[in-house]
Amino acid sequence: MELKNIRITAIVLMIIAGAIFYGGKRYADYQWQLKWADRDITDKAAQAIQEAANRAVEQNMQNKVAEVSEDAAKKIDAMETDVIYATDAADRLHGTISDLQQRLRDSQGTVNSAIAGKREAEARAARLFAELLKQSDQRAGEYAATADDARIRGLACERAYDVIYRK
DSSP states (O other): OHHHHHHHHHHHHHHHHHHHHHHHHHHHHHHHHHHHHHHHHHHHHHHHHHHHHHHHHHHHHHHHHHHHHHHHHHHHHHHHHHHHHHHHHHHHHHHHHHHHHHHHHHHHTTSOHHHHHHHHHHHHHHHHHHHHHHHHHHHHHHHHHHHHHHHHHHHHHHHHHIIIIIO
């Protein structure tokens, strides 16, 4: 009987030892799950903070680029207004040149025949010069407007690049 009691005691002790081992293993697993959950929460919080910081930086850059674009648009509008005024001034100049050409043509009828040939050559040269002046003034205005526009846009692009990459 004693052997039977020893066997029962051994079996009970083994069951108790197994239960303790299994309980310890479950407790260790639970502790690791808590640590992983804490780590996951910390990682998600850090990620949210970093995303918020990145959004703030991006928003700041977008605002600065918008300011640069707005400034460039104002400068382009001012340049276009200047082009309108310059075109008006050029039109007045062209009108004056046309008036002078007309006066020159009108005055040729009153010149005597001896100097008529010389005056006719001078008149043709003056008309040619006046037409050349009109065309060159018109082209210069077009080139100046294009150059001003390109300069304003180029400077705006440089400022936007500096805002984004050079901070």
